[in-house]
Amino acid sequence: MARDAQGPSIGPSVSEVLASHAGGTGSPTKTATRVADAIAARGDDGTWLSTVPREDLLAAAAAIEQRPGARTLPLYGVPFGVKDSIDVEGVPTTLSCPDYSYVATATAPAVRRLLDAGALYVGKTNLDQFATGLNGTRTPYTVPRSVYGGDMISGGSSSGSALAVALGQVPFAVATDTAGSGRVPAALNGVIGYKPSRGLISTVGLVPACKSLDCLSVMAGSIDDVDRVMDVMIGRDDGDPWSRDRGPRHRGGPIRVGLPPVGDLDFFGDDAMRLAHLNFRERLAGYGDVTEVSLAPFLAAGALLYQGPWVAERLVEFGDFLAARPDSIHPVVREILRSGQRYTAVDAFAALQRLQELKAEVGRLWADVDVLVVPTIGTTFTVDEVLAKPIECNTVLGHYTHFGNLLDLLGVAVPLGTTSDGRPCSAMLLGPALTDDTVLELAATILDEPRTRVSDAAAPLVATASLEKA
Structure with a gap:
């Protein structure tokens, strides 16, 4: 259902919820009531695929209040949602596919760490089926829309997680990000989408x-x-073969910023988005040392994801x-999965070798910059536009995100306000x-x-390379 909306309505932050619970002006039970009321008021807008029944939610909040040392817990009574490709005991995991x-x-x-x-x-929360897509329309359930209205897509695959935060229902939500699924919907709903380093x-x-x-x-x-939230969630897990320890802390000083040449950027004919991003770039000189960085090897790596054998990896789980x-x-998801069947082992090794070449090229760029800044998305689409051209539109949405995990990068989608015509603008770091x-x-x-870190659990403080050279 299309709604006339103007943008995100972020609710109380984690720190605000904690302060109200600790100070007695609020409580987990009162917060649970507020959340249940907010979700009920929206009805079925495609944000949630299942919610804890109101009575059970209030009971769970009351149980948290009764835990020993409850008020010292780092997330005492803070509500959150979970993308429906992640297991919660006793709850159906659907991946937006009822028969699965x-x-x-x-x-x-x-x-479990959060609990x-x-x-x-x-x-x-809702998602593109099998977490395959960046647009939010690939679901048999209600198709969600962006909080910016205009029948704009919510983005995906973590569509519901972004909306739950943008609607002010929960201060944070757990999502996933394989090719941009946690960054694109964040950009389209005016919230922060953080994809950490793989394995954290x-x-x-x-x-x-x-x-x-x-x-x-x-x-x-x-x-x-x-x-x-990350201070709670991060931790080694011997059950995850990709698990690794947290990296070093930043201890201050200038951060070297990499910017692609303007000619390397593509906004797919969206002049308003182009102008908004270029205006933001002009401000970046005040945040650190700026260096020009070619985007070519990043985009070349991104092209391998859906135009190469990695699409076949989805068949390991869903074949x-x-x-x-x-x-x-x-x-559309069925078509994508079937496309993976055409790749051979030779294709896979050739792609791995090409990716390693690109990783080496990109790796050399980090000697001169600490953070690369690009648009999160180059343009936006309506639901009807995506339904008319599902593959083409999805490829455009992933232009700046597809290469992230292939190149072992981390990414943060940062909301920057709106374009001149009222659509969301986001930068990706x-x-x-x-x-x-x-x-x-x-x-x-x-x-x-x-920024005041809650925990000092990260590795020891280290300087950026620019400081070490000073």
Whole structure:
């Protein structure tokens, strides 16, 4: 259903919720009531696929209040949503495909960490089926729309996670990001979408899209909320073969910013988006040293994702279901899965060799810059435009995101306001693996947000390369 909307309505932040609970002006039960009321008021708008029944949600909030030392818990009574490709014990995991659905027998370790920290689980959020898509329309359920109205797509695949935050229903939501699924919907709904370095958050309990590339990610309204949530979620997991330790902290000083030549940027004929991004670029000189960086090797790597054998990796998880129940799969998703069947082992090795060449080329660029800044998306689409050209529009949406995990980068989608015609504008900050703290520091600076880390659990402070040369 299309709605006349003007943008995000971010609700209380994590710190504000915690302060109200600790000070007695609020409580987990009162917060649960507010959340339940807000979700009920919207009705079925495509944000949630399932929610905890009101009575059970209030009971869960009351149980948190009764836990020993409850008010000292880092996420005491803070509500959150979980993308419906991630397991929560006793809750169906659907991946937006009813015939694939199963009831989870265990909770994903990353979600368990949130629950142990006192967070209040609200429900499962909508997604492009099998987490295959960046637009939010590939679902048999209600197709969600952006909070900016105009029948604009919500983005995907983590469509519901972005909307739950942008609508002010929860301060943060757990999402995933394989090819941009946690950044594109954030951009289209005016919230922060943080895709950490692969391996920082356990992917155990996530139904994989491409297991070698998958990340759990976070949607939030502020960098402070991201920091607080990540301090809980990050942790080694021996059950995840991609798991690794957190990288070093940023200790201050100038951050070297890489910008592609304007000629390398593509806005697909969207002059308003182009102007908004170029205006933002003019401000970047005030945030650090700026260096020109070619976008060519990044885009070349991105082209390998859907124009190469990585699409076949989805068949590891969904190949048997495709063979047995093809009519149960969304037509566009079915077409994408079938396209993976044409690749050979030779194709896979050739692509791996080409990717390694591109990784080496990109790796050399980080000697001169700390963070690369590009648009998160080059343009926007309406639901009807995506339905008319589903593959073409999706490719455009992933232009600046597809290469991220292939090149082992982290990314933060940062909302920048709107274009001259009222559509969302977002910048994406990218850095090499394990430089998360530096990239988040620049994001906070751009948003003019003071950044006080909740925990010192990260590795020791280190200088950026520019400081080491000083």
